[in-house]
Amino acid sequence: MWHNFGVIRMKKKITIGLFLAYILFCGFLFIKNKYITPKQPSLQSEKVQKYQKLLGNAGLKGNLTIYKNGQRIWQYSTVGDANSSYLINSVQKELTGGLVMQAVSRGKLSLNDKINKFYPNVPNAQNISVLNLLEMTSGLDPAGPMGDAPYNNDDANAQKMIQDTHYNEQNFGKWDYQDLDYILLSHILEKVSGQSYETLFDNMYVYPLKLKHTDFVWADQQKLKEINFLPSGQNIDMNAIHSLLGAGSVAMSNDDLYKVSADLLNGKLLSAQNKAIIYAPGNNPSHYRGGLYTKGDYYESNGNGCGYCNFLRISKDGKVAVILQSMDSSRYGDLSNAADGIYADLFGK
Structure with a gap:
């Protein structure tokens, strides 16, 4: 008891x-x-209503996200959800620019290197510098496909692209937007590092930043499902995607894209000095360098292809941003204006 x-x-x-x-x-x-x-932080209700109407009129079929002080303050999806990933197209060039600057900081590459050092069979290679490629002032343009079909490997793609590359003397030193310049940069990165572009990308961005909704579009269907890849409904030619190495072959969610972009600008991935070099206003009327357009006190990047369109507007310190991704590129102009209008309304120009 x-x-x-x-x-x-x-x-x-x-x-x-x-x-x-x-x-x-x-x-x-x-x-x-x-x-x-x-x-x-959150968005005022009147702003929410205003932006929802604006995006509806612009035909958004995807996701817009607004960030302030490194935090998401508003996310609006009409298709998919906050974790949906999209082919980011040319917005990837910003990330390729970051990889180039990483190689420069490690002494593997110089912005003044002439590309005959890596690919002597490129037309006028002895005069075209890495910086020309970064600013799209190389004078090069494709006279045919930019890779093999069917895809075999990156080296074969590089040689096929070079074989079909034309040099336009009148455009040398002048800004002429060409995917080819960033594709060639990606092959140069592979050559100087001895690693694939995919490995370089994963080691600089995916693994350190623990990105969960990012991968190359040529990944298998199970992996694309895991990253919540949102199909646009258009057929994606994987041979063409492989030929766009470094210039439009990655799928990312808005949050992952913001994390990478912000960390490229805030000193976490590149030193302040290196960031100032790679994303400085280019020596061209569009102030383009490293994959970004300098627009006053913020940067801009845009993508369009395979039914997707993408818009990044981000402050130079990475603290505030508007990212819009849609799976209907037929409304590219309207959606670009919407991204511009929302960024200007919230953060000024």
């Missing part, structure tokens, strides 16, 4: 102890939420 009574008293003590621990834990959460955890 006394034994049973002792057990009962012990159980009561344990119950009271657990109850007190629960009260203390609840008190901690209350203090943390009220006084310690910063309040999550």
Whole structure:
């Protein structure tokens, strides 16, 4: 009997102890939420209504996300959800620019290197620099396909592209937007590193930043499902995607794209000095370098292809951004204007 009574008293003590621990834990959460955890920023209701109407009129079939001080303050999806990933097309060039600057910082490459150092059979290679490629002032343009069909390997694609490359002397030193320049940069990166572009990309971005909704579009269907890849409904020619190495072959969600872009600009992935070099206003009327257009106090990047269109507007310190991705590129102009209008309305120009 006394034994049973002792057990009962012990159980009561344990119950009271657990109850007190629960009260203390609840008190901690209350203090943390009220006084310690910063309040999550949000968008005013009138802005929400205004932007929803704007995006509806622009024909958004995807996702727009707004970021402030590194946090998502509003996300609006008409198709898919916040984790949906899209082929980012030419927005990838910004990330290729980051890889180039990483190679420069490691002494593997110089912006002044002439490309005959890597591919002497490129027309006028002895005069075209890595910087010309970054600013799209090389004078090069494709006179045929930019890779093999069917795809065999990156080296074969590089040789096929070079074989079909034309040099336009009148355009040398002048800005002429060509995917070819960034594709060639990607092959140069492979040559100087001894690694595939895909490996370089994963090691600089995917693994360190723990990106969960990013991969190359040529990944298998299970992997594309895992990253929530949103098909546009248009057929994607994988031979063409492989030929766009470094210039339009990656799928990313808005959050992953923001994380990478912000960390390229805030010192986490590139030093302030290297960021200032690679994303400086280019020596061309469009102020293009490293995959970004300099627009006053912010950067801009755009993508269009395979039914997708993509728009990045981000401050130079990476703290604020508007990212819009859609699986209907037929409304490219309207959606570009919507991204511009929302960024200007919130953060000025």
